[in-house]
Amino acid sequence: MQTEKVIDHIVSWLKDYATNARVNGFVVGVSGGIDSAVTSSLCAETGLKVLCIEMPIHQAASHVTRAQEHISQLKQRYPNVDDTRVDLTPVFEEFRTEVSLDGKQEVVDMALANTRARLRMTTLYYHAGLLGLLVAGTGNKVEDFGVGFYTKYGDGGVDLSPIADLLKSEVYAIGEALKVPESIMKATPSDGLFGDARSDEDQIGASYPELEWAMQMQDEGKTENDFDGRQREVFKIYMDYNRRNQHKMIPIPICQIPKDLK
Incomplete structure (x- = not known):
């Protein structure tokens, strides 16, 4: 892969799409993982407004630390990047009190995990509507078109997908070129939807x-x-x-x- 040329191509595509859509830039949910780090970095490269949002729901401390490290680095490097934090844990817990939790535990756990992703999607679109931004998806090709490892109308609910034609290995190559923090580059991939240490590989x-x-x-x-x-x-x-x-x-x-x- 011609990494630098691919980066230039994606950045140009993002900029053209936003200009034609007459919006101000992009909003990205930043989780502390490689996909959201690369997506937010590519959006930052456009020079358009980028809002990075942390949306913890009983989030593992390591995920929070990596997300904050990445956002801090982005803001130092790009004056067009801003951030906010929305703690969705109380919202999620209130939701749990209003729905039935009857059924097989693994089925309930999966339904609640998908609910986390959909609460985050709602939050992203709230800010996007408020600020005239597009929601940039963070799914890669393996997740989006191989195994379908995402939540329908959760992290799959986006306006555009900058890295969805890149394999996971290619996302890492771009991450290295864009100087994504080493802590993220070395972290074990995890969707973080269960509030425990399980990785993507554990699930798949x-x-x-x-x-x-x-x-x-x-x-x-x-x-x-x-x-x-x-x-x-x-x-x-x-x-x-x-x-x-x-x-x-x-x-x-x-x-x-x-x-x-x-």
């Missing part, structure tokens, strides 16, 4: 390098029967997620009414 069952490999194999038309051992296991994991999460990756189905019925 495969690492991002493994998922990138499986995505490439899918593009080449391979099937599960082409592999054995760990490769077969990884490919099966990838394809199971890919099939299960197609509803996230395709446009909302519309029931077309035949003309003779209208």
Whole structure:
């Protein structure tokens, strides 16, 4: 990958899109992870207004520290970057008191995790509407189009996706070029939606390098029967997620009414 040229291309694309949309810039939810760090850095490179928002909900201290380190560095380097912090923990806890928590614990936990992401989306759009900004998505290609590892109408609810055509390894390459803090570059990827130490790999069952490999194999038309051992296991994991999460990756189905019925 021609890293510097890719950076220039994304920055130019962001700037052109914002100009054509007649908005002032971008709002980005900053979590302390590599994807949000790279996305906010690319937005900052445009010279347009960038609002970085921290939105903790029982957040791990390490995530908070990394997010704050990144935001502080961005503000030092880019005069167009501002930040705010919205503690959504009380909102989330109030929500919990108003809904039924009956059912299998793992199902309840997943529903609540997705609720966290959707509360954050609502917060981002509130500030975007207030300040005339676009919500910049932070999903990469593996998450958005491979395994669908995001929350529908949560972190998947965005106006534009600057890094969604980049594999996770490519996001790291851009992060290095944009001088993302070392603490973020070395951190284990985690969506932080459960308030514990579980990583993305813990949840999915495969690492991002493994998922990138499986995505490439899918593009080449391979099937599960082409592999054995760990490769077969990884490919099966990838394809199971890919099939299960197609509803996230395709446009909302519309029931077309035949003309003779209208």
